[in-house]
Amino acid sequence: MQRLIEGFNRFRLESFPEKRELFEKLSAKQTPHSMIITCADSRVVPEFFTSSEPGDVFVCRNVGNIVPPYAQFTGGVSAAIEYAVAVLGVANVVVCGHTDCGAMKATMTPESVDKLPAVSAWLRHAHVAKHVVDNNYSHEASADTLASLTEENVVAQLDHLRTHPSVAARLARGNLTLHGWVYDIENGGIKAYCAQRGHFVSLSQVLENGESWPTATPPARLSGVLGNAA
Amino acid sequence: MQRLIEGFNRFRLESFPEKRELFEKLSAKQTPHSMIITCADSRVVPEFFTSSEPGDVFVCRNVGNIVPPYAQFTGGVSAAIEYAVAVLGVANVVVCGHTDCGAMKATMTPESVDKLPAVSAWLRHAHVAKHVVDNNYSHEASADTLASLTEENVVAQLDHLRTHPSVAARLARGNLTLHGWVYDIENGGIKAYCAQRGHFVSLSQVLENGESWPTATPPARLSGVLGNAA
Amino acid sequence: MQRLIEGFNRFRLESFPEKRELFEKLSAKQTPHSMIITCADSRVVPEFFTSSEPGDVFVCRNVGNIVPPYAQFTGGVSAAIEYAVAVLGVANVVVCGHTDCGAMKATMTPESVDKLPAVSAWLRHAHVAKHVVDNNYSHEASADTLASLTEENVVAQLDHLRTHPSVAARLARGNLTLHGWVYDIENGGIKAYCAQRGHFVSLSQVLENGESWPTATPPARLSGVLGNAA
Amino acid sequence: MQRLIEGFNRFRLESFPEKRELFEKLSAKQTPHSMIITCADSRVVPEFFTSSEPGDVFVCRNVGNIVPPYAQFTGGVSAAIEYAVAVLGVANVVVCGHTDCGAMKATMTPESVDKLPAVSAWLRHAHVAKHVVDNNYSHEASADTLASLTEENVVAQLDHLRTHPSVAARLARGNLTLHGWVYDIENGGIKAYCAQRGHFVSLSQVLENGESWPTATPPARLSGVLGNAA
Amino acid sequence: MQRLIEGFNRFRLESFPEKRELFEKLSAKQTPHSMIITCADSRVVPEFFTSSEPGDVFVCRNVGNIVPPYAQFTGGVSAAIEYAVAVLGVANVVVCGHTDCGAMKATMTPESVDKLPAVSAWLRHAHVAKHVVDNNYSHEASADTLASLTEENVVAQLDHLRTHPSVAARLARGNLTLHGWVYDIENGGIKAYCAQRGHFVSLSQVLENGESWPTATPPARLSGVLGNAA
Amino acid sequence: MQRLIEGFNRFRLESFPEKRELFEKLSAKQTPHSMIITCADSRVVPEFFTSSEPGDVFVCRNVGNIVPPYAQFTGGVSAAIEYAVAVLGVANVVVCGHTDCGAMKATMTPESVDKLPAVSAWLRHAHVAKHVVDNNYSHEASADTLASLTEENVVAQLDHLRTHPSVAARLARGNLTLHGWVYDIENGGIKAYCAQRGHFVSLSQVLENGESWPTATPPARLSGVLGNAA
Numbered sequence A, B, C, D, E, F: 001m002q003r004l005i006e007g008f009n010r011f012r013l014e015s016f017p018e019k020r021e022l023f024e025k026l027s028a029k030q031t032p033h034s035m036i037i038t039c040a041d042s043r044v045v046p047e048f049f050t051s052s053e054p055g056d057v058f059v060c061r062n063v064g065n066i067v068p069p070y071a072q073f074t075g076g077v078s079a080a081i082e083y084a085v086a087v088l089g090v091a092n093v094v095v096c097g098h099t100d101c102g103a104m105k106a107t108m109t110p111e112s113v114d115k116l117p118a119v120s121a122w123l124r125h126a127h128v129a130k131h132v133v134d135n136n137y138s139h140e141a142s143a144d145t146l147a148s149l150t151e152e153n154v155v156a157q158l159d160h161l162r163t164h165p166s167v168a169a170r171l172a173r174g175n176l177t178l179h180g181w182v183y184d185i186e187n188g189g190i191k192a193y194c195a196q197r198g199h200f201v202s203l204s205q206v207l208e209n210g211e212s213w214p215t216a217t218p219p220a221r222l223s224g225v226l227g228n229a230a
């Protein structure tokens, strides 16, 4: 508890005063440019690796950066997506996994979480990724399997994302950008899914080579049919 | 998208190198001291107002800092609690609301989210707070009602937290500390629920007066009965 | 079937005529003072051990005197609580377990009900009690474990009770009394949970010693804030 | 609370001692001959109108004597049926409605429980009865409609009962008897559904006329095919 | 894919032109006389064995010709029944199983579909049939058990059908006819459930002997009480 | 009922004998090349417009040719997909809508099915299509809106299809072909969704112009990574 006490004390005496003006501006309204859905893991701080200020990114964090498909009985992630995409109108949605993810390890060996019924139930939303890996990859080392699973999980959750009405509507029109990332805790790198190429690429290399930024957005379908609809 | 690109670039060139050693240490293990459940709101950055480093706090963020009660069909928040409390063994769980919360405003006027089915469904978990306010408070200004509702929502979600088996077991023994906070975006203050007094108190005043830190933990019941159980 | 036939015949010829006046008065209205949630067990007749007349107690009986937490998809117990507390306005809610309870035995050894899917699913609501016992008690005899589990189950269901909006609202104000009992089939005794002391006490001793009656009610929080709200 | 205190005191001093021997015999085992599913209404005491002693009848009570059909996600009533029919092996299951039932009134005018979400959700299991009445009966007085609805609800819940595997198996063989009753609070009468005639008859008249006892049991189908199965 | 291409080509050049007039008549309205609920099995073409033209039969096909009971959270089969019975007003509902059904084999040996979570979950609706067979039949050959299970599954799904409000209302009045069939893939025969006799009979023999057509309809109960209701 | 009787009689005397050999071959095994998910509408007979013989196509029919996304609590369509794709190994999955669809009309005007709770609940799976149309199309005539909605519904259900593990695994590898069709009842035409072009094209024109057959299959991603996995 001491760490919470000291942490708040440092915040109120040191870091808050530096940003007082920003917070005054933010006190009655938020206009984040992006939504980030990432893992609850303590080492994965999305504001940190996107150099975001308070007010910049709307953040949904859960075990395994899961996006359940939109179904009749929806939960917290669905609510967050609906709020970010339909109410706040964010321009980007990022689904961000990470290396050494406990949720991905548990998905690889489901029997390891047999005594954790809530975790087991939740991770069923990642079974699709395991199914893809089991049926398509042939790795020797389990480290490779973990890396593949982490990537396939991001791809699968992006597919789930498209079943949400608010997302589907804006994707059809082409005014929402999706991103699928895997953050590397050890070296700070990010690999991003490129929908055109069908695999992940290093963002550092993209920046260094001056390549165009890879996204997970499917092609817009309806830009031609638009009339005077909102 | 430009902001995401530039943000990551600044991170890899500037902020990551400063913490390279920390991340190497963290690359294969996390040992956070606390779990923080707070709103997805872009202005509420829990690592910021607790001066936390990567690896310090396990973070679950959703619209309205909701904790659904533990029931037969559990979702992401239940999984996060189970993982943090039973696997990671965090010492504290903080439920943190905030001022100007869109989710609380929507709870006050449910008809405002009629067109948002996922948000509406999710916020049913906050109806208990609205019920408490409607039946017990008599405010003139709606700003007061919003403040009361935000506090009552934190109290209600703390009650939900106690229905989770992993939490109940450690509360009975007395080795888990609960905190119920409301963070003030404008002035950086935090009000904390004091279970003994039954209301919220300012943490800044607590620090300035050298009072003991208020918690939402109910009294341990079973410290006397413990034998050789783990 | 013979027992049902004879039973009704005795009732219509003997017991009904004795209470004809009471039933006439009751024919268009009920005003019970208490709700009792207890086990379906044939040996546990709540009207009997509370010396209640028809019209006195609103009774919800299910396997294991379970109170599921209030969640989005509610069932029969939630409906009964809502009806008793919000419509009928009962002054007390009693959650009453009992000795030699088959549901508690099944909770101790879940594999014994593997072939009973509905019972297994229902008793998941009592897992929280098993989790508390497994992690905190160290008994040698299983009889002791059964007794502890039966008590912890009552405590857990009382915690579930507090997640119901109608209950939370009246508890906050302080005008609803909760009781957590364990009824002893063999000797007719009742042990009641005392929230202040954090353990169960014998009601017979309470009566004999003239002590104040123990309740499971948490302290009222909002008596001070009340204005003209209903 | 005074009534609970005095009630228990009278029980321990007066009624328990009279049955001490019975309770000793019951302390480690129950062998009820029947299961009774009836309303939580305080005026409907099933042990009373069947002249049952402790240990005679296994009792499930909920708002509206509802029996949800057996589905994938089962609740408390399903668990009670499974336990009574498959574990305890009761010979009879009685579904018993009653006059002046608040749940039936709420089913007639669903808008009257709009503010009671748990009650509304639960009573959806009685909509089938309302649908039958709306499409088949033409009453002038609403009292008549209430009586018809109460009867049709018992018939519908009996149909739901047949979807439960443990019930279906014993009905097919012909060794379980079903009863559908409506208890009249004012005059103590019971009307029972006669499956053969397809309507309700007065049990008092049956007894007075020496007629055979009406049941809701469908004809056994499989008595001929039985070999050495258990 | 070639077979789909060629199949459509043959249809548009050969079979469609023969029925052009029928399709013009059907283009804005359907008035099917029956609903058929049967298995998705490719060998079971209900239009074929009932010599139906387009527009004659409303068809719901799923794995195992399952009819989940009507519950609070309904799916596709419930929607189809409601639409066929309440909107289209079909005169008959046929539940049709078949020989060599993969779903029935999976129900006999549930462990064979352990790796198929969706199939396993869905077939829980057929467990009632397995329970009836296990507790009542004693077969030596598993072929006999498969045949019995297939028949009992049809009977069970017919019982589920009666829990649907739209069906219950019309059955009570007596203006809906139910049929329970088992179609024999090898020899084209159909066995139909006769509710009066409680077992299945061959429709070919019925036709050859000029017997009356067997149905699964329970007796109408309410034809006498009808007044001016719709 | 007469039509069912005569239909079966014609089948057994005329159409079955013509195909006796085919049915003998099929009696113990099915090996369909395709799965077709289409509407329960009586005018839409998938075997007819694909010129399929018994044994050729595995057919799932429901109101509105809906494919719920794969979620934790799956129903009949999920089971059918899993069985067809993972067990039977079909090469194609067709999602086929049609003109004049009652389900699509109900989706356009949800208030028209307010009295049909099961239909309303089921059609929530088509809301995503309505959301896409409402936010992107601007039609004057409602006939146009119906056509657009019918197409968008097929596109949306194809997106749902990709969330099913068995489908995702085979799509990643590239050995499953998806088709999205709208069948025109009046003129027998079929329009098919072309994933590359992002809109629907007439299959008759494709055939007449000798164009390549349009499919809804996304590009295979993993053909390169395959090692010795099954």
Ligand SMILES: [Zn+2]
Pocket: A039, A040, A041, A063, A064, A065, A098, A100, A101, A102, A103, A104
């Ligand atoms: Zn993680």
Ligand SMILES: [Zn+2]
Pocket: B039, B040, B041, B063, B064, B065, B098, B100, B101, B102, B103, B104
């Ligand atoms: Zn908020």
Ligand SMILES: [Zn+2]
Pocket: C039, C040, C041, C063, C064, C065, C098, C100, C101, C102, C103, C104
């Ligand atoms: Zn019990």
Ligand SMILES: [Zn+2]
Pocket: D039, D040, D041, D063, D064, D065, D098, D100, D101, D102, D103, D104
């Ligand atoms: Zn009642």
Ligand SMILES: [Zn+2]
Pocket: E039, E040, E041, E063, E064, E065, E098, E100, E101, E102, E103, E104
């Ligand atoms: Zn089949």
Ligand SMILES: [Zn+2]
Pocket: F039, F040, F041, F063, F064, F065, F098, F100, F101, F102, F103, F104
């Ligand atoms: Zn249709």
